[in-house]
Amino acid sequence: MIRNPILPGFNPDPSIVRVGEDYYVATSTFEWFPGVQIHHSRDLENWRLVARPLDRASQLDLRGDPDGCGVWAPCLSHDGQRFHLVYTDVKRYGRTTTAGASGASLRDFHNYLVTAETIDGPWSDPVHLNSSGFDPSLFHDADGRKWLVNMLWDHRPGRNRFGGIVLQEYDPRARRLIGERRLIFKGTPLGLTEAPHLYRRGDHYYLLTAEGGTGWNHAVTMARARSIEGPYELHPDVHILSARDRPDAPLQRAGHADLVETPAGETWMVYLCGRPLSNRGRCVMGRETAIQKMCWGADGWLRTEAGDGLPVVEAERGPSIDQREDFDAPGLAIDFQWLRTPEPEAIFSLSARPGHLRLYGRESIGSLFTQALVARRQQAFCYSAACAMDFDPAHYQQAAGLVCYYNAAKFHYLHVSHDEALGRHIRVMSALPDAPQADAFTAPVAIPPGRIELRCEVDYERLRFAFRAEGQACWTWIPEIFDASILSDEASAPGLPNFTGAFVGLACQDMAGTARPADFDWFAYRERDYAAGPTGLDWPAALSRLGAGPMLRA
Structure with a gap:
């Protein structure tokens, strides 16, 4: 049995990749240096911290970044030859004061890419990708083309700040984005659409996003399309994982997910979660990382094994440190x-x-x-x-x-x-x-x-x-x-x-x-x-x- 959370304590926004028999999960580090945590496992159960790739000034300088800013939502991937890590460095979040909003809509999100041949580096100096929003994710298509997706931030008054998910091609030789960005998914009425990841299975491209905010309404949303540019149709259940309607669930705040396939063809989902104090409702260990097995149905859609869309805990206690x-x-x-x-x-x-x-x-x-x-x-x-x-x-x-x-x-x-x-x-x-x-x-x-x-x-x-x-x-x-x-x-x-x-x-x-x-x-x-x-x-x-x-x- 796998005990959840697999990465206890502050380990949010997981991104998972398998290279041969090795699994790696990257998580956010925000204002803490060095940037990005990478854990390794061979069995999806036992994980060991093995790398923090953003470890020098040419890659990352967080001085002046406000609390809660810095490195958000890294995405770790592998194209058969090298690892790719994309991440956001948030320089301004805006803030709300007792007197009301003060520049709360103005935010600065800079998205970068670093690469390495091995997980322990050396990792390259960063390539600046864009600054249009946060949660960038790099998708390597079967034809060799690479695509970046990220959420689009809209600071204009009266607009939905979370402007949807945008797609743009990345040219690894030119080391820059090319072509025009396209809005491929506007999200659902739950809102706060973020954390996009793209996958290809059969004749469809699948888009996984997080919605509802990273608190109690957090959820994982799925959509699919026959072309990478869309149009994307929503999953029949819309949200494939959430604890938003189950305050009794031991794992709350479930969302911001990523998928990995085992050599045997099983699909597993990693996602962030929180374990609130029973008498205070506060998650003192922050957002943690959990994992559970998922199943593809005859209709070509992904669901939890029980079909209820709920996060699971096989055992509440793991080995102590x-x-x-x-x-x-x-x-x-x-x-x-x-x-x-x-x-x-x-x-x-x-x-x-x-x-x-x-x-x-x-x-x-x-x-x-x-x-x-x-x-x-x-x-x-x-x-x-x-x-x-x-x-x-x-x-x-x-x-x-x-x-x-x-x-x-x-x-x-x-x-x-x-x-x-x-x-x-x-x-x-x-x-x-x-x-x-x-x-x-x-x-x-x-x-x-x-x-x-x-x-x-x-x-x-x-x-x-x-x-x-x-x-x-x-x-x-x-x-x-x-x-x-x-x-x-x-x-x-x-x-x-x-x-x-x-x-x-x-x-x-x-x-x-x-x-x-x-x-x-x-x-x-x-x-x-x-x-x-x-x-x-x-x-x-x-x-x-x-x-x-x-x-x-x-």
Whole structure:
């Protein structure tokens, strides 16, 4: 049995391709660098992160991209000789304010293509394709011609912003689009038509799109035509997968899909989904990737195996992750990412102090340009994370610590700083999207000089922090219980882009511009059962003193 989601945590907008016996799924990374996640599998069940192809400044520079923008909806394909990856870099989303719309219709979407002979690269510098909309997809036809489809953005007043799906031929020798673009599909009354993918089966071209928005109304729509340019007729059921009418379904927000065929001729669909907290309705792990088998009917149309168009979960729990990083390798483990900058040497080093991750204090937490924040995805409802840090701030503009982060408006940050009255101290800063006061701080607690260990425990919507100084056997708990559910797409004012997911990791700021560093000896992340409780996991003394040994349940 295949357990859904196959890619837990923030892994949205999946695109799947098979090359021989190997399957690859590419997912969006938005403002996180390097760009695009690619997972590999041989059996469609067990997946491993193997590549992030957009890893240098000539391919991608996200500095200045707003939260929720950056790399959207990559499409990964193979033409028999090389991999092709098309993607959008969103530079402006527009925004809605309390005073009303302010340029909300004006958006900048730039679509690019990179190629590689192998999945681990090297990947080429990008070719700019167009900027007419987002969610580009490249289709390789049997006659050797290549076609780009993307949704068309219409900013004019009184118009449907989602203007339909456009088609244009791509010339790989000239490395540009040729001919005129054609509007081939206007969508259905559900609206918000996006995420197009083209396929050929028998005498028909099949067009798969997402509709209804990426929230609770999300759906997968299918149409077909005998010519690639149309006209396209709708599927008899219109939407072939959705949970929009089933609030009891364990997987919600199902949509933005792609198809792959196995060597045995079976058809499988990957799609994004969300798992809401039962008592809050918020998807704290963002949009995840699921998969299920589909069936072609005698009428030549695709449907779910049960014929009900619903996403399925064979088993709700997969293997848990128990990760520890001692920062002894020359590069970061692939699970880690940072925000926006293609110049990682400006924000961290693994060689300045061997065996440590050194973060250089940069701009304020939440900066859209250069902030030193290195983190990994939250991939379970209940987890524990901890780190050991050396940091000696000189004043209140310098801070470093352990952060649970969604974006600039949504985070909880356990950090060490300094002020003239209390000296070195620790406290939690929270950015709250749904409270009258956007920034909240706990009372500062004085701490002695030297190494300090920081810890967080997340149980569904509950988050707690603790710390202990070097040589202390017991943890000191911050008394407040924090709302972890704000680290979700749903916890936000309407009209703002919220498409990512929760991360946990390490951060350092120096708003005086002197780059005061913080050194992290180790970082640990462990998923666990809810039964352990927020205080049920203890860290052996050896872990703090030596940076060695496993995390054990008390």
